Amino acid sequence: MDKAKISELFCSLQGEGIYWGKKQIFVRFYSCNMKCVYCDEEEKTFHGPYEEIDVETLRNRLLLLELENGPFHSISLTGGEPLLYADFLKRLSPLLKEDGFRLYLETNGTYPERLREVISWMDIIAMDIKLPTATHDRAFWKEHREFLEVGRRKGLFVKIVVTAETAFEEVERAIEEVARVDCTIPFILQPVTPYGEVAETIPEKSLFSFEQRARSVLKDVRVISQLHKLVGIL
Ligand code: SF4
Numbered sequence: 001m002d003k004a005k006i007s008e009l010f011c012s013l014q015g016e017g018i019y020w021g022k023k024q025i026f027v028r029f030y031s032c033n034m035k036c037v038y039c040d041e042e043e044k045t046f047h048g049p050y051e052e053i054d055v056e057t058l059r060n061r062l063l064l065l066e067l068e069n070g071p072f073h074s075i076s077l078t079g080g081e082p083l084l085y086a087d088f089l090k091r092l093s094p095l096l097k098e099d100g101f102r103l104y105l106e107t108n109g110t111y112p113e114r115l116r117e118v119i120s121w122m123d124i125i126a127m128d129i130k131l132p133t134a135t136h137d138r139a140f141w142k143e144h145r146e147f148l149e150v151g152r153r154k155g156l157f158v159k160i161v162v163t164a165e166t167a168f169e170e171v172e173r174a175i176e177e178v179a180r181v182d183c184t185i186p187f188i189l190q191p192v193t194p195y196g197e198v199a200e201t202i203p204e205k206s207l208f209s210f211e212q213r214a215r216s217v218l219k220d221v222r223v224i225s226q227l228h229k230l231v232g233i234l
Pocket residue numbers: 032033034035036038039040041042045079080081108
């Protein structure tokens with residue numbers, strides 16, 4: 001894969017998870033293997049526009065952004081699903097490490113084999129566990145389990161988007177899967193932001209029951225909503 005389809009390259013604040021508020025460069029890869037109903041990047045992920053960029057050009061643009069607007073906490077490789085471009089990342093990532101960047105991979109956690117190919121260059125892995133009621137897709141427990149096993153070596157944390165439809169059993173299953181691997185992995189419950197087909201967020205009562213259950217098993221549980229939706233930034 002000589003070139004990757006990039007739908008956006010920009011500087012902003014990380015809006016989710018345990019690095020909430022950190023200044024990053026975002027490389028948004030085009031396309032995804034899922035189609036979550038709450039996807040707030042649907043336009044950019046599936047309908048374009050995008051630019052096809054080779055490794056050296058992207059590297060140079062990132063260096064320029066660092067020079068003009070840095071220092072940054074890290075480069076967020078996001079999407080869409082960046083692991084669709086694992087071959088490209090295998091060539092880009094070692095160069096960015098040579099340049100002194102920290103790499104932050106944001107992924108839906110469904111490609112453990114592709115993660116294996118690039119993990120040695122990653123510093124932080126922000127992994128989603130996708131619940132079927134939230135995505136309206138099939139369950140990915142097998143893929144998520146393998147992904148957790150591979151990703152635990154590198155700054156991994158898990159994020160789960162919870163909605164008004166989320167069932168207690170699904171959250172329990174997610175908690176079990178994380179606990180099987182390592183109960184110290186940070187576990188983030190992210191209340192869905194109403195968008196598109198999603199008209200309402202999760203009721204407080206459900207959110208707190210999930211949080212309490214997670215806290216009874218895991219060591220680091222947090223409820224964190226989306227920063228960029230709160231303050232209206234990209
Ligand atoms: S995995 Fe992420 S990018 Fe892909 S459809 Fe779901 S929310 Fe959108």
